[in-house]
Amino acid sequence: MLQIEELKVEIGGKEILQNVNMEIPKGETHILFGPNGSGKTSLMMTIMGFSGYNVTHGKITFKGEDITYMPIHERAQLGIGVSFQRPPTINGLKTKNIVEICGMNRSVDVNELAKQLDFSDFLDRDVNHNFSGGEIKRSELLQLMAQEPDLLLLDEPESGVDLESIVLIGDTINSLLHKGIKFPRRGLSHIAARTKSALVITHTGHILDYITADKGQVLYEGIVRCSRNAREILKWIREYGYEECVLCSN
Amino acid sequence: MFELDNKPGDVNLEDYETDAENHNYAEELSEIEAADAEQFLNVGVDIQEIRRSGTFIQKDSSVVHCKTCQDGIEMMGISQAMEQHGWLENYIWKNVSPDADKFTSRTKEKPHEGYFIRSLPGMKASHPVQSCLYIAKNKFSQHVHNVVIAEEGSELHIITGCATAPHLDSGLHVGVSEFYVKKGAKLMFTMIHDWGENVNVRPRTVTRVEEGGVIVSNYISLRPVGSLQMYPTTYLEGEGAVARFNSVLVAGKGSHLDVGSKIVLGAPGTRAEIISRGITSGGTIIARGNLIGKVAGIKAHLECKGLILNDGLMRAIPELSGYVPGVEMSHEAAVGKIDQREIEYLMARGLDEDEAVSTIVRGFLNVDIEGLPANLKEKLDKAISESQKDMM
Ligand SMILES: Nc1ncnc2c1ncn2[C@@H]1O[C@H](COP(=O)(O)OP(=O)(O)O)[C@@H](O)[C@H]1O
Numbered sequence: 001m002l003q004i005e006e007l008k009v010e011i012g013g014k015e016i017l018q019n020v021n022m023e024i025p026k027g028e029t030h031i032l033f034g035p036n037g038s039g040k041t042s043l044m045m046t047i048m049g050f051s052g053y054n055v056t057h058g059k060i061t062f063k064g065e066d067i068t069y070m071p072i073h074e075r076a077q078l079g080i081g082v083s084f085q086r087p088p089t090i091n092g093l094k095t096k097n098i099v100e101i102c103g104m105n106r107s108v109d110v111n112e113l114a115k116q117l118d119f120s121d122f123l124d125r126d127v128n129h130n131f132s133g134g135e136i137k138r139s140e141l142l143q144l145m146a147q148e149p150d151l152l153l154l155d156e157p158e159s160g161v162d163l164e165s166i167v168l169i170g171d172t173i174n175s176l177l178h179k180g181i182k183f184p185r186r187g188l189s190h191i192a193a194r195t196k197s198a199l200v201i202t203h204t205g206h207i208l209d210y211i212t213a214d215k216g217q218v219l220y221e222g223i224v225r226c227s228r229n230a231r232e233i234l235k236w237i238r239e240y241g242y243e244e245c246v247l248c249s250n
Numbered sequence: 251m252f253e254l255d256n257k258p259g260d261v262n263l264e265d266y267e268t269d270a271e272n273h274n275y276a277e278e279l280s281e282i283e284a285a286d287a288e289q290f291l292n293v294g295v296d297i298q299e300i301r302r303s304g305t306f307i308q309k310d311s312s313v314v315h316c317k318t319c320q321d322g323i324e325m326m327g328i329s330q331a332m333e334q335h336g337w338l339e340n341y342i343w344k345n346v347s348p349d350a351d352k353f354t355s356r357t358k359e360k361p362h363e364g365y366f367i368r369s370l371p372g373m374k375a376s377h378p379v380q381s382c383l384y385i386a387k388n389k390f391s392q393h394v395h396n397v398v399i400a401e402e403g404s405e406l407h408i409i410t411g412c413a414t415a416p417h418l419d420s421g422l423h424v425g426v427s428e429f430y431v432k433k434g435a436k437l438m439f440t441m442i443h444d445w446g447e448n449v450n451v452r453p454r455t456v457t458r459v460e461e462g463g464v465i466v467s468n469y470i471s472l473r474p475v476g477s478l479q480m481y482p483t484t485y486l487e488g489e490g491a492v493a494r495f496n497s498v499l500v501a502g503k504g505s506h507l508d509v510g511s512k513i514v515l516g517a518p519g520t521r522a523e524i525i526s527r528g529i530t531s532g533g534t535i536i537a538r539g540n541l542i543g544k545v546a547g548i549k550a551h552l553e554c555k556g557l558i559l560n561d562g563l564m565r566a567i568p569e570l571s572g573y574v575p576g577v578e579m580s581h582e583a584a585v586g587k588i589d590q591r592e593i594e595y596l597m598a599r600g601l602d603e604d605e606a607v608s609t610i611v612r613g614f615l616n617v618d619i620e621g622l623p624a625n626l627k628e629k630l631d632k633a634i635s636e637s638q639k640d641m642m
């Protein structure tokens with residue numbers, strides 16, 4: 001589904017990603033670990049095509065198409081969806097309207113989706129205006145529910161979320177990946193089919209208690225150092241910290 | 251009395267003609283010429299007069315239609331009102347002085363009607379009344395004098411549109427307006443302008459609000475205008491009086507909008523809010539806001555936001571003056587271009603760049619305007635979308 005080869009990225013002339021190789025096959029959920037400042041968000045923004053993230057080397061392929069220099073909206077239309085960590089406020093645009101926009105000409109039952117996320121009271125509020133950390137997460141996931149992307153890029157979906165809501169966040173991610181038990185969308189055959197992929201960014205790993213992962217990788221100082229079972233990585237990081245953990249890859 | 255705090259601009263009164271031929275009175279709005287009717291529609295006048303409590307239409311210097319459909323609401327030309335109500339002399343030229351500037355004195359010398367609208371005590375009109383001031387004659391300078399009185403405990407909503415015949419080469423509109431909001435009354439005043447690029451506009455408005463009274467004023471100018479300069483002033487004179495002023499302005503190339511409001515909070519417990527949104531795309535917007543707190547226990551806020559698309563000038567001039575301790579006054583002003591992060595955020599949801607920009611612009615101009623009838627709200631949304639074509 002997604003393939004990244006020898007990717008180098010600069011921001012304002014400074015190299016942030018030095019050498020990223022990654023492959024996320026159809027139906028797989030990958031976890032991207034890494035300490036603060038290691039370049040996780042930058043990688044996600046680059047996959048989505050945001051300005052300021054200059055690809056100086058390498059290639060990103062999605063569904064067999066080279067998307068390295070494709071405009072953002074075409075990537076979205078092709079099936080990539082992002083949950084941002086710090087999305088901007090858009091004054092005067094109601095949350096329900098952005099959810100409709102995410103539907104991209106499909107009809108979406110915004111009220112029903114909002115109910116699932118316990119977000120109905122926010123539909124008439126301006127997008128992200130004075131939202132708390134947890135509210136931002138729910139707003140982002142609500143938009144993704146309407147968008148139904150094939151590849152989810154989730155930037156720290158558990159950060160700033162209280163314990164009660166994290167269960168809801170986990171359930172929603174599973175539903176988006178068609179692994180939903182709580183909000184099954186199309187029955188068990190779809191769950192078995194596994195057509196949706198995800199890259200989930202986390203530096204704490206808490207989200208792993210709520211979703212299942214096929215693989216984990218560690219980004220450290222702009223380089224992907226490790227790629228193996230996600231729980232195993234998490235155990236190592238918790239035990240030894242990132243600094244020690246990445247030594248094993250050297 | 252009305253104080254003029256800024257320069258009236260460089261309009262030369264001698265460039266205009268002050269006489270116009272009489273236009274025929276129409277008993278029914280359906281008799282109005284189609285081309286005119288179209289222009290009325292654009293500024294919020296409902297030709298069918300559905301869900302309106304009354305209609306007043308003036309073309310050049312003639313009242314061409316006037317009708318009220320609700321008891322307890324008076325609506326007529328100002329000259330007729332003066333004949334009918336001797337006491338009106340206690341209101342005329344009492345808020346605004348004829349000597350305030352050359353425009354007010356011209357209106358005194360050479361008056362061209364204007365409307366008188368009054369809601370009787372306790373009268374709560376279920377629907378807005380509508381008025382339209384229209385210039386059809388080329389080079390005409392129209393000087394109207396309007397008086398609005400919301401008597402004690404009444405509620406009145408006025409939707410007033412101003413427009414010109416298409417393809418007018420030049421014109422000047424001067425409107426002296428004196429509003430009186432009595433004890434416990436509420437006046438909502440929504441003004442929509444569609445003047446045309448060669449018309450200069452100088453409204454001169456002063457409002458007085460008594461104890462517990464409320465004035466809500468919405469001003470919308472999305473279409474080209476030559477120059478517009480107005481600075482409506484409101485005196486909150488009675489305890490607990492409230493003023494809310496919203497304006498939504500778009501200035502394309504050649505348009506010069508100098509729009510502000512001044513609110514004097516002169517009694518305990520008074521509240522004021524000024525919200526202004528302006529977008530310039532090659533034109534000039536000067537957005538002023540002036541809040542004056544004279545006594546303790548008042549609360550006032552001013553919010554002025556401007557966007558510059560392409561080029562143009564956007565100047566925000568917020569002013570706060572507190573004369574005693576115990577006033578609570580604040581302002582928030584921001585001028586800039588659209589944040590690239592907002593554009594890209596919407597693109598990540600599937601919109602192309604142009605769609606993303608228009609979505610943000612629409613949101614920016616989308617001030618929640620109180621009391622707007624649904625069909626007018628739709629019309630405004632449409633006008634906002636259309637005004638973007640001129641901006642891009
Ligand atoms: N817009 C930017 N301008 C300059 N440096 C940036 C910018 N965004 C991120 N960086 C830098 O890039 C590095 C990686 O940041 P980021 O991708 O946000 O890391 P992470 O998400 O892993 O915490 C950091 O050193 C950060 O300071």
Ligand SMILES: [Mg+2]
Binds near residue numbers: 040041042085155
């Ligand atoms: Mg980050």
